[in-house]
Amino acid sequence: MKSNGNSKIGGIILFPILLIIGIGLLWWNEGNYVKTASAIQEAKGIYVDVKDGKKEASNDNKVIATSGQMIVNDNVTDSTFGITRKTAVLERIVEMYQWDEDCDEDNHCTYDSKWADYHLSGGSGHTNPEMPYNSEKFYSNNSVMGDFKLTKDNLEFLDANTPYHLDAKDAERNNMKLVGINYLYKGNSMDRPEIGDVRVSFNYMNNDQPVTISVLGLQKGDNITKYVAKSGKSIIYAEEGVHSGEEMLQTLTKNNKTTTWIFRLIGFVLLTIAFASIFSPLRFFTDRIPVLGNIVSSISGFFSIIAGFAISVIVIAIAWLAYRPLIAIGAIAAVLGLVFLYLKMKKNKATPQVQTVPSVQNNQSIPMNQTGDTSQENTMNNQNNIQQ
Helix, strand or coil: CCCCCHHHHHHHHHHHHHHHHHHHHHHHHHHHHHHHHHHHHHHHCCCEEEHHHCCCHHHCCCEEEEEEEEEECCCEEECCCCEEECCCEEEEEEEEEEEEEEECCCCCEEEEEEEECCCCCCCCCCCCCCCCCCCEEEECCCEEECCEEECHHHHCCCCCCEECCCCHHHHHHCCCEEECCCEEEECCCCCCCCCCCEEEEEEECCCCCCEEEEEEEEEECCEEECEECCCCCEECEEEECCCCHHHHHHHHHHHHHHHHHHHHHHHHHHHHHHHHHCCHHHHHHHCCCHHHHHHHHHHHHHHHHHHHHHHHHHHHHHHHHHHCHHHHHHHHHHHHHHHHHHHHHHHHHHCCCCCCCCCCCCCCCCCHHHHHHHHHHHHHHHHHHHHC
């Protein structure tokens, strides 16, 4: 498919927009990483491990880590669909069949249809209807763990991973079709969906059997709430199973690193697309010549990747100078030191080694013992001659 004329203008407009977004995202991401890491380190130095969810007055306004059996004392209800379950977490998942537009840097666009749990723009000439419902989570208002009441801040970390089994009454009540035991469907057929068809399913946390959870946060009376660190970031966490404060803080550290690398990759991709977009006018004229078009496309693609990577590294380095100057300066000094040692070793290796060889004099003196031996030999020869 050939480029259209709009790609010339579109590429020029797209470049500064993506450049600003990419740089801004990378800058924010590094600051967020440093602040979150600082908050985790701060909590690591002051938290207290508490056994079996026991509330102690001496720990009030302190960061605690504790484990215990969770008990759910109420039903959670999705009032929109009338779904009720005794559980800590109930999740509604809404998906709509929609047009999906996929365009490259030259505005070459393809269109496909798929299920998505959020609204897609659809693209030029393909309009998706608004989603009639949104996905949502609902939480218990009367759950406890040991001596503590559990709130949304604690429960939102827990997974609702057990499918809720629907029946004909659920479908009739919502004027929808029942597909299997997991879906309420609005449309003709889920086997042959059409744009705008909607399917709804539900998951819940299975609390029919005893569930043990671990919670990390600030003890405030009967609750475990968010601890706001000096960096402004909040520390709170919960997960199933028995975990110490050290283990939960390690999980938060791992999550922070993973999130940071994901956003670094997104920033790099945005910057790469930004640089690729400025070549749109050039590709517009050259892609009509097969060989030249392929060459220009390859070169522009390679340059865009290199430029995107270089700008990403520069932004991240400057951000570290701003957020962690001592570490950044130390890293720069270490790199400069390695470069200096490398250049010095390379210079020493390149310098020729001159070996000094003792010079041999033409008129060398004969050692005394050699001189004496020679004279004695001559005397004996003369005596032999006389006797003859």
